[in-house]
Amino acid sequence: MTDTVPSRRQVIADDMRSQITTGQLKAGERLPSETRLASRYGVSTSTLRNALALLQSEGLIEKTHGKGNFVALTSRRLTYVGGGRKPLEASPIDSGLRVTVHATHLQAQGHLIPLLRVPANTELTQFLCVRNEGTSPHSLARIYVPRDLQEKNLPCEPPSCANFEARLAGPCPPLAEIRERLTARLPTPEEVEILQISSTLAVLDITRVAIDGTGRVVEAALLVLPSHRTDAYFITHPVPVERKRER
Incomplete structure (x- = not known):
């Protein structure tokens, strides 16, 4: 051989x-x-x-x-926890990282219309969040919230980009469902520039949508995480056979 x-x-x-x-x-x-x-x-x-x-x-x-x-300097790995749960308490994702946030108002166009299930030109607030360790960007997220939810003065805090997984686990009104889609792809030119990575390095693209009891999308996040320093966890709790039969 x-x-x-x-x-x-x-x-x-x-x-x-x-x-x-x-x-x-x-x-x-x-x-x-x-x-x-x-x-x-x-x-x-x-x-x-x-x-x-x-x-x-x-x-x-x-x-x-x-x-x-x-x-590369010794850097913290990112830990994304799926399933509508909070990030692991011991995860370094929340320690030692500086977060920059830019909020802008825009109207729903293109892919945002089906993502948020809203008519065209619906008023939205976008939170652009970039995590950095020193001068090294670690991840970016775009979080979208319908403007009328904010105008109703709902008793919940604004999105926290430093802990956006936890934010999506409990926005107001109470959630009925969280949908997540994870894909691996090459970064866009804009992502290459923001994250300072090679255009040949794959990123994890996570789309996370929070839906309330009426079926309305109350928050959506588009996350981009460099694959070489990201771990993703998805925890499932199967329903016992006996409980399934009861249903």
Whole structure:
């Protein structure tokens, strides 16, 4: 049986990974330019970029647009907990991260119409939330709330981007259902810029919709989480067979 010959991309990634894990390349250190690295390894810049993208997917390299590639600092992993439950108390998602929030008013257009089940031009408030650890963006979320819910002065707090999973677990009025959809995809150019990641690095795209007892969508969130530093948990509590028969 013939052994598979590793690709040049893999050989470069293995060598750089070894330099990082042994401390030859230190956390926070800026790497030589992609052109210099490609010349050093005797490959094209596209092959070199593929090797860097592989290391970035492992959380070892971070790319800052306009500045270059850096050995990643030790960073906190994100923990997303599904099923309408609060994030794990011990999760580092809530500690040591700075959150920036920008609220804007807009009208429902395009995909927001079926997402929130509202007529076109319905007044909405959008909360754009970006989590950062130092200068490193960790995640972003867009949270949408119908304006008339806020105008009714409902006895509930405004969305908390620092803990938006918990916020969606208990908005007012009481919820009857939370729907979540998780997909993996490549980031958009805007997400690449905001999150400072490679365009070849997959992100977790989570759409989370909160619905009240009347069937109305009271809140929707579009979350984008870098796949190389995100864990997602979904906990299910099956209904016992006896209880099913009783129904």
